[in-house]
Amino acid sequence: MQSVFIAGATGYLGRFLCAAYRSRGYLVTALVRDRERAEDLDADVxxxxxxxxxxxxxxxxxxxxxxVSALGITRQADGLSYKEVDFGANLNLLREAERAGVKRFGYVHVLNSDAMRHVPLVSAKADFVDQLRTSRxxxxxxxxxxxxxxxxxxxSMARAGRAWLFGSGxxxxxxxxxxxxxxxIADATEAGLGWLDVGGPDTFTQAxxxxxxxxxxxxxxxxxRLPDVLRKAALAVLPRVAPRRIHGPAQFFLTALSRDMVxxxxxxxxxxxxxxHLAGSTNATLSKEVTP
Known part of the structure; x- marks a missing residue:
């Protein structure tokens, strides 16, 4: 039986990774920070x-x-930096994998990373990928x-009554x-692919x-539709006026909004x-809340 070690297992993608590999017959080991909060994971260990x-x-x-690592910061709630987690923690995983003689290391990166390397979140991930690709x-x-x-x-914007887009959308x-x-990801690791840029079945404009x-x-x-100059202004101002846990993700999303991501x-x-599905779930919840 093949064995897989999933890092970032309790995150949005990590939970799906555990289930995907386990359904394919892998022995799944999940890296978690708190065992009690991870007991619902579809993992063997x-x-x-x-x-x-x-x-x-x-x-x-x-x-x-x-x-397979999906480890990274999404909302910086614990004070750690992208360099400490997206780069440093993944590098620690890679070094341990090298020591243990692991055959393959899969990593979840970001599309168009070369064009967004000036963004701290992307830079940390790209720096790790540079290390990964030189590994044995x-x-x-x-x-x-x-x-x-x-x-x-x-x-969320639609629920509030209006969607705000930068530029033409x-x-x-x-x-x-x-x-x-x-x-x-499971298909790519099983096929031995080196790199895969991937998206869903349907392509949309933001509008x-x-x-x-x-x-x-x-x-x-x-x-x-807001002038795109406001997006650029926000990118310049946010790091000066907002805490890192806010401006870090915002820098990434505001930068990604300016590009095709296909x-x-x-x-x-x-x-x-x-x-x-989400709209129906919300409506059902609201209905229960107003029922006498």
Whole structure:
């Protein structure tokens, strides 16, 4: 039986990765920070350790065939930097994998990273990929366009009654559901691919995603387009006035909004269905709350 070690297992994508590999017959070991909060993971073994502290990783990959890391900061709640986590923690994982004789290391990166390397989040990831590609371990780097969960911001704006877009809203993206991305990553590591730029089955402009969100809510479409100079101004000002946990993700998203983010189409799950599901779940909750 093949064995896989999943880092970032309790995150949005990590949970799908555990389920995807386990469904393929792998023995799944999940790296977690808190075992009690991870007992619902679809994993055979839970390893409680801190990837930012290399001494806690000693021996955890012995007998492992494949490491897949989706480890990274999304919302900087614990004060750690991208350099400490997206670069440093992943480098600690790589060094332990090298010591343990792991055959392949898979890593979840960012689409169009070369064009966004000035963004701290992307820079830390890209620096790690540079280290990974010089390692003696075979590697698979998967760079997704964006997640369905990222697109939920459009649904939030639609619920508030208006979607705000920078510029024309014509930049394109094919976001991918976490389950489809996990399957694409498993396919890529099994096929021995070196690099995969990936996205979901449907490509939209940003304006089209906003319209999808309004349609899911059965609400009138109200879209306001802001001059792109305001996006650029926000990029310049945010690091000076907002804490890192806010301006870090904002820098990434505001930069990505200025580019087409389209990867190789994979998967079957549709963003329109995802929005309708979320809209229906919210409506059901609200109905229960107002029922006497």
């Amino acid at each position: 839970l390893i409680e350790a801190e990837a930012t502290r290399p001494e806690t990783l000693s021996g955890v990959m012995d007998g492992i065939d494949l490491v 371990i075979a590697s698979t780097v998967v760079a997704p366009s964006g997640y369905f969960s990222d697109m939920e911001e459009f649904l 014509a930049k394109r993206i094919n976001p991918i559901h976490g389950a489809d991305l996990a399957a694409a 089209e995603i906003a319209r999808l969100a309004f349609a899911a809510l059965d609400s009138p479409v109200r879209i306001t 990867g190789k189409a994979q998967g079957t799950r549709r963003l329109s269905d995802h929005f309708r």
